[in-house]
Amino acid sequence: MKHKITIGWLYPEFMNIYGDRGNILVLQKRCTWRGLKAEVKLLELGFSEKELYNCDILMMGGAQDLQQKIVSDDLLPKRKALSSIIEAGVPGLYVCGAYQFLGNYYKDADGKIIEGLKIFDLHTVNPGEKSKRLIGNLTTRISMSIDSPLTTLVGFENHGGRTYLGKKVKSLAKVLNGHGNNGEDLTEGAFYKNSIGTYMHGPILPKNPHLADYLIKCALQMKDRSAILPLLDDTVELNAHKAIAKRMGIEI
Numbered sequence: 001m002k003h004k005i006t007i008g009w010l011y012p013e014f015m016n017i018y019g020d021r022g023n024i025l026v027l028q029k030r031c032t033w034r035g036l037k038a039e040v041k042l043l044e045l046g047f048s049e050k051e052l053y054n055c056d057i058l059m060m061g062g063a064q065d066l067q068q069k070i071v072s073d074d075l076l077p078k079r080k081a082l083s084s085i086i087e088a089g090v091p092g093l094y095v096c097g098a099y100q101f102l103g104n105y106y107k108d109a110d111g112k113i114i115e116g117l118k119i120f121d122l123h124t125v126n127p128g129e130k131s132k133r134l135i136g137n138l139t140t141r142i143s144m145s146i147d148s149p150l151t152t153l154v155g156f157e158n159h160g161g162r163t164y165l166g167k168k169v170k171s172l173a174k175v176l177n178g179h180g181n182n183g184e185d186l187t188e189g190a191f192y193k194n195s196i197g198t199y200m201h202g203p204i205l206p207k208n209p210h211l212a213d214y215l216i217k218c219a220l221q222m223k224d225r226s227a228i229l230p231l232l233d234d235t236v237e238l239n240a241h242k243a244i245a246k247r248m249g250i251e252i
């Protein structure tokens, strides 16, 4: 049976910096290369929460503090719907500002509190313009099982916010080289049910095909438990992955 995967792209106009739109292209291509139909649903400011229930994978990119505030006013009223979808195990990728937003709150660079969705047990504090931003390439070791022999993730980070995980959420990965969540505790990102928060832009998915396939496989198996995802030739993607890791002194 030819399944259709609907990829919900949250706030493409406001939450999409440092190439995060590339994650949508990767998800779409890696579905169609396997004969799956892939539809991208743009969930712009003011979208109806019932559209969330038609999505099989969700992706939300990063943004500057200003855009995050605008989006928070729009998404907070839809918190219940998004929370129920995440709790149901619908896979999602939430990058940087989007990741911060899933937590309890984000204290922005001006000290203003942006209320979070309280779905991930974490909080973020931006210490302000005088503190250095956490910027650069990032190489990490995945802390969760994504059914892949490749256990590293590489990306690019650029954030002022420092994220601190609570007890009810696991870190996505351990920092091997770079800053990660806060530049202190060597954690990067967060993982809860099948939703992934990360500081890795780049975009993250082109150089981490195993993470892309984890999201697609979760979506597919929510439709058909016995579905399998045929392997693809990821030579190019893995060469790019290894090149970044090598540049950061990590041999894979």
Ligand code: GLN
Binding pocket: 017, 061, 062, 063, 064, 065, 068, 095, 096, 097, 098, 126, 158, 159, 160, 161, 162
């Ligand atoms: N505005 C947030 C911060 O600086 C997130 C930035 C981003 O999404 N790259 O921490």
